[in-house]
Amino acid sequence: MRNAFSDALVAAAVADPNVLLLTGDHGYALFDAFRKARPGQYINCGVAEQNMVGVAAGLAKGGFRPIVYGLAAFVPIRVLEQIKIDVCSEQLGVVLIGDGAGFVYGHLGSSHQSTEDIAATRSIPGLAVLSPADRFEMTATMQLALSLGTPVYMRVGKSDRGDVHAAPVALRAGQMLCVRPGKGSVAILATGSMVRTAIDVAPAAADAEVWSVPSIKPFDGEQLAAIAHHADALVTMEEHSTMGGLGACVAEQLAALRPRPLLRVGVEDRFSQFCGSWDYLLHEHALDTTSVRQRVERFVARNREIAATV
Amino acid sequence: MGRFAGREIRKAILDMAFSGATVHIGCAFSIVEVVAVLYRNHLRIDPEHPRAPDRDYLVLSKGHGVMAQYACLREHGVLSEAAIAAYFRDGSLLKGLADAHIPGVDATCGSLGHGLSVATGLALAAKRHGTEQKVYAIVGDGELDEGAVWEAMLFASQFQLDNLIVVVDKNGFQAMGSTDEVLALGDIEGKFRAFGCDAVTVDGHDEQALDDAYTRMKQAANGRAKAIVAVTVKGKGVSFMEHNNVWHYTRLTAETHAAAVRELEYPA
Numbered sequence: 001m002r003n004a005f006s007d008a009l010v011a012a013a014v015a016d017p018n019v020l021l022l023t024g025d026h027g028y029a030l031f032d033a034f035r036k037a038r039p040g041q042y043i044n045c046g047v048a049e050q051n052m053v054g055v056a057a058g059l060a061k062g063g064f065r066p067i068v069y070g071l072a073a074f075v076p077i078r079v080l081e082q083i084k085i086d087v088c089s090e091q092l093g094v095v096l097i098g099d100g101a102g103f104v105y106g107h108l109g110s111s112h113q114s115t116e117d118i119a120a121t122r123s124i125p126g127l128a129v130l131s132p133a134d135r136f137e138m139t140a141t142m143q144l145a146l147s148l149g150t151p152v153y154m155r156v157g158k159s160d161r162g163d164v165h166a167a168p169v170a171l172r173a174g175q176m177l178c179v180r181p182g183k184g185s186v187a188i189l190a191t192g193s194m195v196r197t198a199i200d201v202a203p204a205a206a207d208a209e210v211w212s213v214p215s216i217k218p219f220d221g222e223q224l225a226a227i228a229h230h231a232d233a234l235v236t237m238e239e240h241s242t243m244g245g246l247g248a249c250v251a252e253q254l255a256a257l258r259p260r261p262l263l264r265v266g267v268e269d270r271f272s273q274f275c276g277s278w279d280y281l282l283h284e285h286a287l288d289t290t291s292v293r294q295r296v297e298r299f300v301a302r303n304r305e306i307a308a309t310v
Numbered sequence: 311m312g313r314f315a316g317r318e319i320r321k322a323i324l325d326m327a328f329s330g331a332t333v334h335i336g337c338a339f340s341i342v343e344v345v346a347v348l349y350r351n352h353l354r355i356d357p358e359h360p361r362a363p364d365r366d367y368l369v370l371s372k373g374h375g376v377m378a379q380y381a382c383l384r385e386h387g388v389l390s391e392a393a394i395a396a397y398f399r400d401g402s403l404l405k406g407l408a409d410a411h412i413p414g415v416d417a418t419c420g421s422l423g424h425g426l427s428v429a430t431g432l433a434l435a436a437k438r439h440g441t442e443q444k445v446y447a448i449v450g451d452g453e454l455d456e457g458a459v460w461e462a463m464l465f466a467s468q469f470q471l472d473n474l475i476v477v478v479d480k481n482g483f484q485a486m487g488s489t490d491e492v493l494a495l496g497d498i499e500g501k502f503r504a505f506g507c508d509a510v511t512v513d514g515h516d517e518q519a520l521d522d523a524y525t526r527m528k529q530a531a532n533g534r535a536k537a538i539v540a541v542t543v544k545g546k547g548v549s550f551m552e553h554n555n556v557w558h559y560t561r562l563t564a565e566t567h568a569a570a571v572r573e574l575e576y577p578a
Contacts, residue, residue, distance in 0.1 A: 050458040050461055051430065051462045052427075053427070054427020054428045054430065055428075055465060057417075057427075057431055058427070058432040061428070062363075062431065062435020062438075063435060064435055082427070086424055086427070089409075090410050
């Protein structure tokens with residue numbers, strides 16, 4: 001997935017000399033290929049993220065196409081106001097990359113973890129929010145982000161969970177991608193690192209079908225309505241707070257379109273307590289595969305009981 | 311009356327503030343000469359095409375002074391009389407702080423510490439395009455409390471943005487008091503020098519001094535960003551507003567409006 005990311009950056013810069021990569025002094029090895037291929041289009045802005053986003057806005061107004069890279073804890077969270085005012089109020093074509101989202105920097109503690117970035121960005125008018133799950137979605141979301149010409153936040157989380165697609169995918173804004181067909185009574189909608197988990201637990205969840213959601217905003221409500229038409233119950237999974245993220249987005253849409261029982265699997269309004277690896281922290285937050293499988297099994301069983309009594 | 315005459319601009323500000331029942335009069339009065347000299351002699355913009363990509367840029371980072379810019383844009387013909395007359399009305403174009411959706415306004419500012427970074431990006435864009443465009447950014451002295459201002463100056467020096475001309479409106483006040491009382495700034499010119507800029511301090515109401523400073527700073531293609539510290543008087547031009555910070559917030563009455571206009575017409 002990181003190679004796909006690097007390849008997409010290089011391809012964008014080679015295709016268009018106005019593409020500039022701005023970093024807040026992060027991405028050491030990640031940008032080796034970029035700096036080799038297009039050193040003049042690489043700008044290290046230093047540890048000064050607020051200025052970096054303002055500079056990106058100025059560059060965009062001056063005809064360039066900036067890609068702003070930071071850790072998700074800083075871009076977008078530290079610079080949310082710059083994103084809102086400098087970039088989004090004028091709908092400038094700036095692509096903001098938040099890397100290491102979720103618990104990727106688990107050992108470093110809460111300063112470097114990011115489980116609120118989707119919620120924060122999703123409410124900014126005109127800001128698209130993309131969240132790829134594997135290398136194929138990385139390529140597709142980067143292409144989409146660069147084609148929009150409007151502000152995009154791209155959330156990049158745990159990158160070594162393997163492929164969820166068998167081949168390259170085409171992606172339109174808002175589209176959900178089926179990564180596992182099921183029996184149809186339960187649908188799991190997951191994003192980023194949790195798509196892999198969703199596929200792993202689906203057999204235990206009434207043989208659920210699994211959809212990857214690489215485009216959280218825009219979001220295709222009609223496609224969700226079609227899924228909810230055949231699914232009796234839905235589950236969302238994200239390495240992000242249950243508030244304001246994918247689960248909240250789906251809940252909002254379902255409430256308006258077609259109410260269904262919904263289990264939102266995510267971070268439950270708490271910071272990580274201990275130091276630890278990504279695997280450890282997922283366990284601490286009950287987001288590891290075993291914990292998620294148990295929660296989904298209970299959810300499916302309870303819905304069956306309720307269905308049997310009415 | 312000459313083009314961009316200070317007295318006319320102040321009268322326009324008073325009328326806008328009175329008809330719109332708005333505040334920030336003192337903030338606008340202190341930068342009248344700073345913007346007037348810019349529009350008169352330095353800022354290259356085509357009033358017919360205020361968004362032409364080859365224009366000079368003016369980023370009013372202290373967006374609170376925007377009425378002074380509106381008055382100049384009216385004189386330029388960029389903003390209509392009708393737009394000025396409707397200032398602050400429901401559904402009207404002109405907002406109480408600088409907004410890039412308004413023709414002639416190059417960045418959305420008012421949340422302080424944003425504009426200078428955007429200006430820095432515009433200056434870098436001009437450098438990379440190889441143009442002679444200048445980017446002027448007006449920041450308040452109170453705004454210098456914002457850390458992002460200094461991030462921008464580090465960046466401007468690192469990337470040798472000698473086409474960036476920062477004007478500090480040193481009126482000595484911020485919202486809640488004097489800058490010395492709130493967060494003392496010390497030697498502002500020295501601070502900009504320490505950040506790698508060419509810097510000069512001038513009387514911000516002396517049009518000739520401002521004109522000379524702009525001319526010198528524009529011409530110095532030496533790889534260094536530029537800072538002009540304009541020492542100004544908050545509320546300049548109306549005796550009961552000068553150095554009186556209540557005119558950051560106070561709205562005009564018919565009486566104070568008339569008294570202020572009288573002073574402009576018959577200065578002591």
